[in-house]
Amino acid sequence: MKAVTWHGKHDVRTETVEDPKILDPNDVLLKVTSTAICGSDLHLYAGSIPEMRSGDVLGHEFMGEVVETGANVSRIKKGQRVVVPFCIACGECYFCKHDQTSLCDNTNPDAHKVEELYGYSGSGLFGYSHLFGGYAGGQAEYVRVPHADVGCYVIPNGIPDEQVLFLTDIFPTGYQAADQCDLKGGETVAIWGAGPVGLFAALSCKLLGAGRVVVIDRIPFRLEMAREKVGVETLHLDKDDIYERLREITDGRGPDCCIDAVGLDAHGTSLHEMYDKVKRAVGLETDDGTALRQAINCCRKGGVVSVPGVYGGVVDKYPIGAQFGKALRMIGGQTHVHRYLDRLFDHVQNGVDASFPITHRASLDEASDLYETFRTKEDECVKVVMRP
Template structure:
């Protein structure tokens, strides 16, 4: 089968690889009908995520049609149309029973590798390094889905792929980010990063009662999208000082909730931005924490910082003094996707949101390598790439 594979920094190729097979009774195999390139895939593309191996199949935002099921799979049948969460979860460990699916104890076969780095292992993820399981991803013609009774959600309606595909990751991720911001009715919420996750965080914050959402980015297409689809006020951080603007908008109080939807490759202005990039390139820090620093500075006293943006290791010069003395709460984590599938599917079916608004490019899988570069460089107005095998 054809698949997008990783061969090193800035080197993604379309290769012929073996078609996946049932390995465990709880597996299913799907024929992929739509998949996407995620912003966190760009951390792989840029070489910032360790334990990738040449030839790894990429992708963690797939959907498709079930073509085979293991003997223990009871809720899926051949021919079912499904969306597959990026988190692989067993459904029976203590964490899954608490609906904390991204912390599953059993789905990462390389848990010791992850625990050596982080203290404990999170769940295995599709197409996202051997530290997180070494699972083949969904930017391919077929995908093996472990724990198939727990992960995929069936699409019983006639909704097109582009409206339900993002239940695999970015819609639940944006929604959980907004939940993690502890929003009360009428709150002001600031969202750093107007990529796809940021866009869904903006709309989700309003679903959860925010009175005002402020979106921060530098890419005109993304800021326009935040205004048009999210009814957000916007700040272009290349034109305005973010702290000064937020203080002006909140009578010097600061936003009640701050969402970092950027993660490890944040672009900072001035000396700190240059220093962060240099330290990362020299191996002195793993991530560029400009947004974390700025959000801590801007958030109101007693406010909440929500971190859906992906970080892979250590950061430097994090203002812990400000975090502690301002009594900020920090909520973070990979998304517990399975927790949100049914309620967010309902929102889509009822017309409360059409997630396809983030898609700027629909391309065949074969164009994946060049679309990685286009998406990373934000060329051609690219905000989100949907691929069809």
């Protein structure tokens, strides 16, 4: 079969690889009908995530048709269309039973590697290195899905792929970011990053009752999408004094909630950003904390800072004094996708357009060029969907 494979920094290729097989009686095989390139995939593309091996199949946002089922699979049937959460859950451990599926105890065979870094490991992830299980991803014609009765969500016929594909990751990721803000209605939320997760976080804040949503970015076409497709206010990171503008918007109090949808690969030219760049270049820091620092600084006293942006290691000059002094509640983490699927599916059925971020549609053969287009944000690229 054809699949998109990793071969090093800025080197992905569409190659012929061995077809997946049923390895466990709880597996199913999917014929992939739609798959996407995620912002998290760019961390792999940039070489920022360790334990990648040449030939690894990429992709954790995918859906398809079940073509084979293992002997123990009872809920999922051959021929059904399903979406698959990017985090792999067993359904039986303490964390799965407490609706925290991205923290599953039983699906990462490489857990000991993560424990050395974090103390404990979360779940296995599709297409995301041998830190998280080495599972083949879904940027391919076929993919094996373990724990299928837990991990496959059946989609009724008649709903197009593009309306449900992002329920695998970025829609629930944005929704969890908003949900973590504990919105009661009428709050002002500031969101750093107008990429796909930031856009879905903005949409989700509106769905959950926020009174005012402000999205911050430096790329004009992404800010335009936030205004036109999501209907929120925007600020330009380089042209606006973000702290002062947010003070003005909130009558001097600051946003009730701040969402960092940027993560470890923030970019900029301020003194702090240059400091981060130097520290990372010499191996004294792994992640750029620019967006996170600004979110903490701008958030009102007693507010919430929600972090869906991916961080992998350590951030220098973390403003713990501001967090403590303002009594901020910090919360983040990998998305518990399974927790949100039912309610997000209801939103889609009730008319929410979940396809709005898509700007590029292509085949697997075009993956190499589109990874680079997505990285450089050329051709006003926001989101890439591929059809095997």
